[in-house]
């Protein structure tokens with residue numbers, strides 16, 4: 628076990644995590660996204676995606692898998708992933724590490740867990756969307772073996788858009 632593995636725990640999100648997870652998402656988003664998207668869009672997307680009831684429905688229905696990252700028993704990040712647009716692909720929908728814990732390998736550890744889980748479920752590729760202005764996260768995905776495949780502009784309602792790159796990575800052992 629290396630130094631990073633010794634301090635972290637990654638496990639499935641449960642009902643008792645939902646309030647603190649929603650608060651963690653708010654903290655991360657208000658620190659990270661101003662300047663990339665408006666505060667109104669941040670409010671709108673948090674409301675749309677991070678209400679505890681919304682997450683609970685996704686977990687209970689099996690629509691998406693959610694994992695949490697704890698560092699020395701403190702909630703520090705999370706990931707969610709779901710069946711993708713093709714039967715062999717999986718979509719990494721969310722990957723977040725709180726600013727206090729960044730650049731210590733925790734995001735990569737969370738991503739590795741998502742990749743392991745995806746492989747064990749038989750998926751052969753992982754893809755994601757990332758805001759075109761989100762340069763730090765783009766650097767993170769590139770350093771973890773993702774390549775850009777295209778771009779999308781998604782209308783998410785209320786006159787808000789997500790202007791994203793699409794990145795993907797093969798999960799085949801031979802390509803790893």
Ligand SMILES: CC(C)(COP(=O)(O)OP(=O)(O)OC[C@H]1O[C@@H](n2cnc3c(N)ncnc32)[C@H](O)[C@@H]1OP(=O)(O)O)[C@@H](O)C(=O)NCCC(=O)NCCS
Nearest residue numbers: 722723724729730731732733734735757763764766767770
């Ligand atoms: C993206 C994120 C999950 C990465 O988590 P992390 O724990 O900081 O990442 P790691 O420490 O595992 O970084 C691994 C490598 O990625 C690259 N990287 C990570 N953050 C970077 C940054 N801000 N700038 C440039 N490269 C970066 C580096 O190569 C890094 O290795 P190094 O620290 O040895 O140089 C985290 O920064 C985050 O939550 N960001 C805000 C939210 C977000 O944009 N999420 C993605 C939405 S699509």
